Structure formats: C-alpha cells, structure tokens
Amino acid sequence: MSLELALRTTEILLAFAFLQQSAEHLAGFRNEQVIYGPRLLLSGLLLFGIATPWVLLGLLGLGLLILQRFQGPYNGGSDKMSLLVLCCLTAARWLPSEQWQEYAFAYLAGQLVICYFISGQVKIVNPEWRSGRALQDVFRFSAYPVSEDLRGLADRPRLLWAMGWAVMLFEVLFPLALFSREALVLALFTAALFHLANACLFGLNRFFWIWLAAYPSLLWLQERVVL
Template sequence: MNLDPSHALDLTARLAATAALVGNCEALAARRMFAYPGVFHISGVQSMHWTRSPLLAALGGRETQLLSLGLLGSLTAGLLGPWNPLGYLALLSALAVRLAMGQRRILGSDGAEQLTTLVLLSVALGGFPPVSPARTAFAVGFIAAQLVLCYTTSGVSKLASPAWRSGTAVGDIISTQTYGLRVAACALGRVPFGSLSLGWAVMLFEAAFVAALFGPPWLVLAALGAALLFHLGCAVVMGLNDFLWAFPASYPCVLVLGQWLR
C-alpha cells in the first residue's frame, strides 16, 4: 500500500504537533525555571546573545501565557491537521511559540526539540496556500532526509566514541541521576555483556538505517518499528518523553521516501 505525500505530511504534522504539546506541558510544569534565579531567567539568558534582544525583553514575565498559547495551538493543530485552515493557523502559532521560547532556552535544548521545530517549519512551508503538490512532496522529502541524517550522524558519532565501542556508555548513561533509572541499570548490570551488546546494537542500527530504505516495504516497516521501540525505551528509562513523538513524527515521510527510492 502506497502512502500519498499529502497524507504523509498530514500525519507528520499531527505527530509533530503532539511532540510540541508534550514540550509545552513539560515547560509549563517547570515554569519556575524562567523566574529568578532559574536557569532560563532573562538576566542570564540575555548574556548569551550577541546583542541585546528586544524579543527577550518583550517575553520577560510572559512565559506562562506564551506556553499556554503554544499548548492550545499544538493541540488544535494535532486535532485538525495542516490542511484545515484553522489547523494551519494553529500550527503557525505553535511554531511561533517554539521559535520565541527558543530564545529563552538556549541551554537545555535537545535534538527532539530541534527536529520538532524543523518539521513544523517544513510543514508550514509545504502547506502554505495555495497548496502545491510539488511543494508538498519537497517538504516530505526534506523531512525524511532530516530524519535519516539524524540517525546516521548519531550512529557514526557513537562509533567514533571509545566509551560506546567499549560498551560502557549505555550503562553509564542509565546510571546517572538525570537520565537514569535504577531498576533498568541494575537489570542491565546482571546481563553478561548487556551494556556492550545494547550499545553496539544502537550504533549499528542508527548508522545503517538508511540502507533499509532501499529494501522491500517490510524491511522499512521493521526498521521504523525497531526505531519506535528504541524511542519508547528512551522515554521510559531516560524520561525523554518528547523523543517518543518528535522522531516518529517523521516516519510517514520516511515511508514515502522509501517508496520513491524503490
């Protein structure tokens, strides 16, 4: 069964909006970090910009209202999709909030946030009226290529790391206070070569992910299913909730790219 590019972009937009929704909820739960002496307070963030930003001054003290707007926009965009006029406007508002809050969150940003912002921007450009099939297809291809690039560079960089090649990286990460889970760390420690095997499985899968796109449809689905399980594990063990939505949001576009490559 072939997936139409417009349908793929619709699914991607809804999932990316869900990722933005999760991010807004987490930021609202930690909104005290935007107040003094929080790490995102304007007094500290301002010094990290090359020049004084009028936008930062305008947003100071309005973080809760802005995040609430982003939450409403991402929720509406997820429900209605980008091909609905109201859904498209909601997607633009969710994107604008992410870009604005990005000025305040120079520290602590991660790959999932960056990918979500890039996907929302690509959908906004691809779905800008009047809708063009060629522009829609370009947006789908661009989003899919970004995901492939994310996985490939992540895998290659891990392969270049002695800690990952030696098998200590996974155990060290899940043993930390910030990204760890004691139960998972203890369970992994009881398995002989568990950390080594899991680390090499992650590295090889990420580095070779692009090869699956040239295979039969079942191989593409299997690769995406394995990637989804990986992000689910990261969400459960490491608390990376937005990763569970941000990366799979691009999967419909990857399915279309696989169709094109075949």
C-alpha cells in the same frame, strides 16, 4: 501514501506531541504558561485540521519565542526535532508549487535517515562505545538513568556491550531499510521501540512522541522516490 495523507498524518502526530509538551509546561512558571497556553490551543486546532497553514505559522512563531525564552532548546534533541518537523510542515503548506512542497517534506525524511546514521557512525568510530565502556558510563554516572537501581546495569558489562552494538548496528544500517517497504516498516517499528526504551530508562518521553511524528515523511519519500 500521497503527499497530502503524509502531511496530514504528520500534523496529527505533531499536534499530539505538542499537546503533551505544552501540558507539562502549564504546570510550570507563569512566564512559561503565557507561551505554552496558546501553543496548547494552536496544537488543538492543528489536531483537528482547522486553518492549518496559519496555525503552523503561529506555532512557528511560538517556537521562536520558546527558543529565545530558554536561550536554546529546553529539551535538547527533542526540541530540535520539534522545530525541524514544524518548519518542514510549515514550508510544505505555504510553498506555492507541489514540487517545492515535496522538497520541504523530503528534507524532513532525509534528516530522519541522517539522524540515525550519524548517531550510529559517531559511536561506532569511538573505541569506548565499541568496548561497551561508554554505555557503562551512561548508566554509572550520567544524569539520565531515572532511578538509582538502574545504575546497577553498569555492572553488567556483557549485556551493555550487546545493547551498545545492537544500537550502533541498527543506526548505521538504518538507511538500507529504504530499499524495501517491509524493511522500512520493521526499521521504524524497531526505532520506535528504541525511543520507548530511552523514555523508560532515561525519561526521554518527548523524544518518543516527536520522532514518531517524522516517520510518515520517510514512508512517503520511499514510495515517491525509491520503490
């Protein structure tokens, strides 16, 4: 995968994620609409590849306005990943030499690997996660389950223990997938399913779309550096 193809694929996926996020805010307050209306428009331009470097700069400006408006991320990790993807893409489109463009895009790929590994590592050293208790707590009393019926899963400790270990092992072993193309494709497909499950069970739909947008960077980096 060439750098140009990877950048363009990322732009299309990012545009789609931003269109989805922005549309949700257009149903909100007026002072959100004045930020997210232009963001929707710029995302449309990004989708069709029109004046891309300037559009990315505009989206970055709006991203900073959004941070200020909500005094931090509106949607936690998904907003952070949105900004990270956007910053790396903007840098890759504006930096003068191809070498620096590659560094900027590789940073995104590196963060993607780190994000899965760190998420797994912090869980696996925690006895509550290893025993399955933490995932029970997530279902029993956290704010995330989308329906009351889902809280019933807290009473299935064996299932949650197995689910917890599956997630932890997948996350900490994720970096090993870099050593084979087939393994990386399989790992990214599994990760996407994981985000899909989180979207269904915990309503984290924005995470699903924005994490997909970071995947082309890793596929490109693997081909560029490892294989």
